[in-house]
Amino acid sequence: MSAIGCGRTADNLVIATTTSTYDSGLMAAILPDFEAQHGVRVDLISVGTGEALRLGQAGDADVVLVHAREREDQFMAEGHGIDRRDVMCNDFVIVGPTSDPAQIMGEIDAADALTQIATAEANFFSRGDDSGTHIREMALWEAAGIVPSGDWYNSIGQGMGATLTLANEREAYALVDRGTYLKRDDLDLTVVVEGDARLLNAYGVMMVNPAAHDIDQEAAAQFIDWLVSAATQAKINAYTVNGRPLFRTDCGF
Amino acid sequence: MVEYSAIAEIVGRTLYVSGVAVLIAAVIGIPIGAWLGLRRKKSSRWLSALVYTGMGFPPVVIGLAVYLLLSRQGVFGWLNWLLTPAAMITAQAILAIPLIIGITMSTVRDVDPELHLQLKSLGATNRQIGRTILYEARSGVLLSLVAGFGAAISEVGAVMMVGGNIDGRTRVLTTAIVLETRQGNFDTALTLGVILLLAAFVINLTAVLAQRNV
Numbered sequence: 001m002s003a004i005g006c007g008r009t010a011d012n013l014v015i016a017t018t019t020s021t022y023d024s025g026l027m028a029a030i031l032p033d034f035e036a037q038h039g040v041r042v043d044l045i046s047v048g049t050g051e052a053l054r055l056g057q058a059g060d061a062d063v064v065l066v067h068a069r070e071r072e073d074q075f076m077a078e079g080h081g082i083d084r085r086d087v088m089c090n091d092f093v094i095v096g097p098t099s100d101p102a103q104i105m106g107e108i109d110a111a112d113a114l115t116q117i118a119t120a121e122a123n124f125f126s127r128g129d130d131s132g133t134h135i136r137e138m139a140l141w142e143a144a145g146i147v148p149s150g151d152w153y154n155s156i157g158q159g160m161g162a163t164l165t166l167a168n169e170r171e172a173y174a175l176v177d178r179g180t181y182l183k184r185d186d187l188d189l190t191v192v193v194e195g196d197a198r199l200l201n202a203y204g205v206m207m208v209n210p211a212a213h214d215i216d217q218e219a220a221a222q223f224i225d226w227l228v229s230a231a232t233q234a235k236i237n238a239y240t241v242n243g244r245p246l247f248r249t250d251c252g253f
Numbered sequence: 254m255v256e257y258s259a260i261a262e263i264v265g266r267t268l269y270v271s272g273v274a275v276l277i278a279a280v281i282g283i284p285i286g287a288w289l290g291l292r293r294k295k296s297s298r299w300l301s302a303l304v305y306t307g308m309g310f311p312p313v314v315i316g317l318a319v320y321l322l323l324s325r326q327g328v329f330g331w332l333n334w335l336l337t338p339a340a341m342i343t344a345q346a347i348l349a350i351p352l353i354i355g356i357t358m359s360t361v362r363d364v365d366p367e368l369h370l371q372l373k374s375l376g377a378t379n380r381q382i383g384r385t386i387l388y389e390a391r392s393g394v395l396l397s398l399v400a401g402f403g404a405a406i407s408e409v410g411a412v413m414m415v416g417g418n419i420d421g422r423t424r425v426l427t428t429a430i431v432l433e434t435r436q437g438n439f440d441t442a443l444t445l446g447v448i449l450l451l452a453a454f455v456i457n458l459t460a461v462l463a464q465r466n467v
Contacts (some may be wrong), residue, residue, distance in 0.1 A: 047435070054437040067291055128420060130436050154336075155420040156431035160411070166417050169335060 014043045014173040014221040016053075018062035018132055018160045021203070022046035024179035024246050031234050032150075034226050048131025048159070056080060056206070059213030062220045065205045065227075067132035072160045072204045081206035083221070089202040089251035090234050092136060094193035095181055096122075098175040110196040111144040118144070123172030127161050128155030128209075132201070140198065154173045163235050164189070177201050179246035202251055261265045264448055267425040270338050274345035275353075277402050282350045283394060286357025287387050291369075298401040306356060307351025312344075312404075315410030319344045323415065338423060340415040342366055348402030348408060356400055361386055361391025399460040426452075 019026050022044060027028070031042055045055060049066040056064040057080045065087065075081045094113055096104070102120040107113040117124055126148070127134040139144060141148050154172065156163060160180045167174040168187045178201075181191070193199075205224050209215040226232055233249040284369050289300055323335040323343070334340045344421035364386050372382045387394065418422035418432065426449045433442035 051437065052437050129432065154417070154422075156417050157420065157424075157435075159416060162417075166336060249260075 003170060012041045012043045013063065013223060014045065014061045014218055015065060015223070016045045016047060016051075017057040017065040018049050018052060018067055018203075019046050019161065020133070020177045020201075021065060021066065021207060023159075023161055024177075024183050026179070026190060026236065026239055026247060029239050030232060033235070034223060035234075037226070038219065040221050040222065042223075044099045047127050048127070048133075049135065052131030053080075056208045059215065061208060062215040062217075063205060063223055064205055065203060066252050067201055067203045068135045069204065071098055071135065071203060073205065074208065079108075079212065080209055082209050083224060084204055084206045085224060086251070086253035087203045087227055088247045088249045090178050090235070090247045091194065092133065092175055092199040092201050093181060093191045094173060095167070095189040096192045097171040098190050099171065100192060102173065104193045107193050108138050108195055110193055110198055113193045114140055114144065114148075117145045117150060117199075118146050118152075121150060123152050123167075123170050124148070124154065125170070125172050125174045126153065126155045127160065129159070129248050130156045131160070132175060133160060133175060135202070136173055136199075137223035140175070143198065154223050172192050179241075180248060182244055183241050185242070187232060200251070202246075202253070258343070260315060260445070260448070261422070263424055263426055263429050263445070264422075266338065266429075267294025267406060268452065270412075270425060271402055271442045273344055275344045275349055275398060275403045276342070276452050277342065277346045277404045278349035278353050278405075279398055281346075282397070282401070283354030283357050283387070286354040286394075287361050287383055289354065290358040290390075291383060292366075301358065304351055304355045307313075310348070310351065312348055312408045312411035313414070315347050316343050316414035319411065319415045321349065336415070336417040336423060337417060341412045341423060341449075342427070343384045343403035344411040344415050348411065352401045352404055355395065357390070357394050358394070360390040363393070365388045391439060395460055395464055397400035399457055402456055406453060407449070419461040 025078065027044055032041070035042055045056070045061060049068045049071060052064045052066050053071055055061040056075070064081065072084060076084055088133070094110065102117045103123040104113040104116050107116070126137055156166060160176060163174055164176060164184060164187060168189050169179070170246050205227055207217070207220045207224060208215050236247050237245065237249055289297060289304065319340060320335065322329045322341050323332065326329055329411065336345065368386065369382060372385060377385070407427065409431060412425055413428050413431070416425070416428070418424050418428040426445050430442050430445045433445065
C-alpha cells in the first residue's frame with residue numbers, strides 16, 4: 001500500500017467495523033494483543049454495517065468486520081472482498097420500558113412482538129441507518145407483514161448508542177444487540193423479547209479484494225488469521241462486561 | 254434515494270425551525286444589543302467580552318445544555334420538548350442570540366455619538382433616543398439577523414442531539430446531509446447541500462436588497 005497514494009500511513013491496518021464491536025469494548029480488549037504480536041498499528045473505523053461495506057468497496061479500508069450475512073455474501077459475490085470467515089455471534093434483543101405498553105414481555109416470537117408494538121402504536125426507535133441492526137429490524141418487520149410508519153415509529157439515522165439513549169428518553173422500544181445493551185448501565189430499558197432464532201447476530205470478517213484495491217494484504221491476512229485463531233476465539237468467549245459474556249464463538253456456523 | 258416530497262418537507266422544516274429561532278432571538282437580542290450599544294460605562298467592556306464569547310460558543314455545547322435541560326430528568330423535562338422542533342428552535346435561538354446582540358451592539362456604538370447628544374439636547378426621552386439610533390443602525394441590525402439565520406440554518410451538532418434527526422419530524426437539511434453521506438448516497442447529499450447553500454444565498458440576497466432600500 002502506498003503511503004502517498006491513498007493518504008494512509010503504510011503501517012496502519014484500517015479495519016471498518018460495526019459500532020457493536022466497538023461500543024461493546026471488545027475490540028479495545030483484544031486488539032492490543034494483535035498489534036503487539038505483529039507490529040501493526042490498527043485504525044478502527046466504527047460505523048454501521050452498510051457504511052463499513054461501502055468503505056471496503058471504495059478501498060478505504062483493508063478489512064471489514066460486519067454483521068449482515070446477506071450483505072456479506074453480496075459483497076463477496078460482487079468481488080469486493082475475499083477470504084470471508086465466521087468470527088463470533090451474540091444475539092439481538094428487543095428492549096423496552098418496564099411499563100411495557102405493548103404487553104410483549106416474555107414474547108418469544110420477535111415478529112409477533114413487533115406486530116403488537118405496531119398495533120399498540122407504542123413508541124419504537126429505529127436506527128434507520130442501513131446498519132446490520134437496522135437491516136435485521138427491517139427483516140423482522142417484513143416477517144410481521146408490516147411497513148412501520150406513523151408517529152410512534154422514530155427512524156433517526158444514528159448509531160446504536162444514540163438510538164438507545166433516545167429510546168430510553170422517550171420510554172420506547174428498540175432492537176439492539178445484547179452486547180451494546182449490557183455495556184450501558186444508565187438505561188431504564190429492560191429486555192422484553194429474546195431467544196427467537198431470527199435474533200441471532202453473527203459476525204463475519206472479510207479482506208477487501210487486493211486485486212481491486214491497493215490494500216495492506218499482508219497485515220490484513222495476519223489480522224483475519226489472528227481473529228479466528230483458537231487463542232483469540234478463547235479471548236472473545238472470555239470477554240465479559242459486568243461479569244456477563246457478550247460474544248461467543250460456538251454459533252453453529 | 255430520497256423522494257422529491259421528502260426533500261420538500263425537509264426544506265420546509267429547516268426554514269421553519271431556523272426562521273422561528275431567529276425571530277425569537279431577534280426579539281430578545283436586538284433590545285439587549287441596543288441597550289449595550291448605548292451604554293458608555295466601563296462595566297460595558299465586561300459585558301461586551303461576554304457577548305463576544307457567546308458569539309463563538311461551540312454549538313455542540315449548546316446542544317448538550319439544551320439536551321440536559323429538556324431531558325426527562327431535566328429542569329424543563331415536563332415540557333416534553335426533547336426530540337421535537339421546539340427543542341431545535343430553542344438550541345438555534347440560543348446560538349443566534351449572542352450574534353444578534355453582538356452585531357447590533359457594535360453597529361449602535363458606531364452611530365455618530367453627536368446624534369445622541371443632539372437628541373438629548375432636543376429633550377428626547379431615552380426610549381425615543383434608542384429608537385432613533387436603532388433606526389440609524391438598521392442595516393447593521395439587519396446584518397445581525399442574517400448572521401443569526403446563517404448560523405442557525407447551518408448548524409448540525411446541536412440539532413442532531415436535541416432533535417434526534419427523526420425521519421418526518423425533526424430531520425433538517427444539515428442532519429439529512431450527514432445521514433445521506435454516511436449511507437453513501439452522495440447524490441442526495443449533494444442535492445441537499447446545494448439547496449442549503451441556495452437557501453442561505455436567497456436570504457442574504459434579500460437582506461442586501463433590503464439594505465439598499467432602507
